[in-house]
Amino acid sequence: MPVVAMDRQRIFRYTLYAVLSLATLVVVVVTTQFLLIPAVTYIWPQLETPFYDLGFFGAYPTRDYVSFNLSSPRSTLIRWDDSCDRGNVFIDPGGPSPDHHGPMILDGRGNLVWTSDQYETTTNLKVQRYRGNDFLTFWSGHKAKTMGTGSYYMLDNTYSVVHKVDAIGDGLRADLHEFKITSDDTALLTVYNKTQADLTKMGWFRGEHGWIIDSIFQEVDIADGRLLFEWKASDHFNAADAYMTNPFGGYSSGIPFDFFHINSIEKDSSGNYLISSRHFHSVMGINGVTGEVMWQLGGHAEEFTDISNGRASDFSWQHDARWLDEEEGILTLFDNGVAWPHVDAPYSQGKVIRVDLENRTAELLHSYTSLEHVRSSSQGSVQFIDIGDAEEHVFIGWGSSAAYTEHTTDGELLCETHFAALASFWWERVKSYRAFKSLDWHAMPKAWDPSAAIEGGALFVSWNGATEVAFWELQGTVIRDGQEQGEWKELDILERDGFETSFPLPPQLAKPQGEGPYTHFRVAALDAERNVLRYSNIATRPAGSASGYVLTSLAGMLCIAAVLGIWQYRRKGWKAADWRQYAQSAVDRTKYQKLW
Numbered sequence: 001m002p003v004v005a006m007d008r009q010r011i012f013r014y015t016l017y018a019v020l021s022l023a024t025l026v027v028v029v030v031t032t033q034f035l036l037i038p039a040v041t042y043i044w045p046q047l048e049t050p051f052y053d054l055g056f057f058g059a060y061p062t063r064d065y066v067s068f069n070l071s072s073p074r075s076t077l078i079r080w081d082d083s084c085d086r087g088n089v090f091i092d093p094g095g096p097s098p099d100h101h102g103p104m105i106l107d108g109r110g111n112l113v114w115t116s117d118q119y120e121t122t123t124n125l126k127v128q129r130y131r132g133n134d135f136l137t138f139w140s141g142h143k144a145k146t147m148g149t150g151s152y153y154m155l156d157n158t159y160s161v162v163h164k165v166d167a168i169g170d171g172l173r174a175d176l177h178e179f180k181i182t183s184d185d186t187a188l189l190t191v192y193n194k195t196q197a198d199l200t201k202m203g204w205f206r207g208e209h210g211w212i213i214d215s216i217f218q219e220v221d222i223a224d225g226r227l228l229f230e231w232k233a234s235d236h237f238n239a240a241d242a243y244m245t246n247p248f249g250g251y252s253s254g255i256p257f258d259f260f261h262i263n264s265i266e267k268d269s270s271g272n273y274l275i276s277s278r279h280f281h282s283v284m285g286i287n288g289v290t291g292e293v294m295w296q297l298g299g300h301a302e303e304f305t306d307i308s309n310g311r312a313s314d315f316s317w318q319h320d321a322r323w324l325d326e327e328e329g330i331l332t333l334f335d336n337g338v339a340w341p342h343v344d345a346p347y348s349q350g351k352v353i354r355v356d357l358e359n360r361t362a363e364l365l366h367s368y369t370s371l372e373h374v375r376s377s378s379q380g381s382v383q384f385i386d387i388g389d390a391e392e393h394v395f396i397g398w399g400s401s402a403a404y405t406e407h408t409t410d411g412e413l414l415c416e417t418h419f420a421a422l423a424s425f426w427w428e429r430v431k432s433y434r435a436f437k438s439l440d441w442h443a444m445p446k447a448w449d450p451s452a453a454i455e456g457g458a459l460f461v462s463w464n465g466a467t468e469v470a471f472w473e474l475q476g477t478v479i480r481d482g483q484e485q486g487e488w489k490e491l492d493i494l495e496r497d498g499f500e501t502s503f504p505l506p507p508q509l510a511k512p513q514g515e516g517p518y519t520h521f522r523v524a525a526l527d528a529e530r531n532v533l534r535y536s537n538i539a540t541r542p543a544g545s546a547s548g549y550v551l552t553s554l555a556g557m558l559c560i561a562a563v564l565g566i567w568q569y570r571r572k573g574w575k576a577a578d579w580r581q582y583a584q585s586a587v588d589r590t591k592y593q594k595l596w
Helices: 003-043 047-051 545-572 576-590
Strands: 076-079 088-091 104-107 113-114 119-131 135-144 147-156 161-165 174-181 187-198 210-222 227-232 262-266 271-278 282-286 293-299 319-325 330-335 348-358 362-370 381-388 391-397 404-408 415-417 436-438 451-455 458-462 473-478 489-495 502-505 518-524 532-535
Touching: 047 076, 076 458, 088 119, 119 147, 119 174, 119 436, 174 319, 174 451, 187 262, 210 262, 210 271, 262 319, 293 348, 319 381, 330 381, 391 436, 404 489, 451 518, 458 518, 473 502, 489 502, 489 518
Parallel strands: 174 262
Antiparallel strands: 076 415, 088 104, 088 436, 104 113, 119 135, 135 147, 147 161, 147 174, 174 187, 187 210, 210 227, 262 271, 271 282, 282 293, 319 330, 330 348, 348 362, 381 391, 391 404, 404 415, 451 458, 458 502, 473 489, 473 518, 518 532
């Protein structure tokens, strides 16, 4: 055989093997994903959580809706206690896997409450008070690696933008890390500014005109946009003292060195500021008049004696430093312990630390970890929540790891929720800069009504962002002579169950005595007292849906009849006349089916 022919045969054979292998892999994956795993988890529900965390449902399993165009994470409850059921959770899913990076509110069990794709990338979604009212606040803009350029938005309880807050100064844009409303109704915000600085102390041929990312924070009057206070890290710290390393950073404006990395600001009752520097491993007090650094805990600072064998000051790459009790000197922070490629701790944790400013001592009071000892290389938050009866819970967002947990104040883990597979945490496929919980967010959208849609013989209804809906009431109207009648009749009422509720539309529901079928439907949103809040759009049953139901049934019966006929033919050898008689009897039987 010629060599060319042999080569062609070999190529054909290898190609065939590759195609068959790929087809086999696809069949295995599809069978496992859509048949085997659902069947196994149906029989053994306790296996759903480990399958979820191993990534068998994907890195970021989602819920899709018929009546709403956006998806939400299909979370899994790793540990659950009913005390976590109250309130809503506020996150900003980001990373490569989510299909949109908008703000998102979930209920205590991970069901969607509200989300939006009307903004760019968002971070720092939470509820804050301004002039006695609750507002939904978040940053939105362009995210570039570990910083951002954008604005902060304040939405009222109708999801309408009431205030938009920007950084003050030529060329300055608000950064994603912080937007904190103070008790004085002012806003604290972070700004990252590329500028030149003397980097000779860093060595490696860096000179007097190196490039840095300067960390700035501002206090701004929300009402009139006045700049009230500004502080720059470059005025007080040298880039050579940073723990972060970047062998390429600082030489050019294209790769500036982010030496300080401010990520939280808090204003105390004395008018001074508490800030966190991730790249200095420090939290510090800033004088509210002069801007001088009054004290520094962690990092290179040695002014505090750690009476907890180093555990109160050994935090690194931390986030979200907050005063929990100013009088007692108690603060909280999220201790990441890692910032790739720097690894200083086996896992991340939330910490409560007492700082005695007079005696210069620091003491670790409590620490909080996740069930799986999650290690988050960036982001994260710690929040104390008053749940009533003089009891508090600690709510922790795990930042670059797609999880949040709820604990008792003494450290017991009550609840842990994953909104992406645990196996994907290391790859940071899904993340949320912070996570917060609020027991007091009540909202009713102004710009949109409940949404209803019909699919597959059922009507689906949802109302994005509405928190006061307790029941849904399905209503229908009758068509006579092609004209819609004005009267709407109550057909069914269901308790709201999660984000989207479905009403079955069986044939018998659509045929009142002496009237034609219901073809137009709407849903009333009802509160707990069954008062009507708003009506949905009118959903129309697709033309021919009834006949489609009949035709489907008829086709099914004819298929069965054909199979039986073939079997009879193979057994008895029927003739054409027998086929006609058999088919006619099958059609005659369908005439007596009760059709709606």
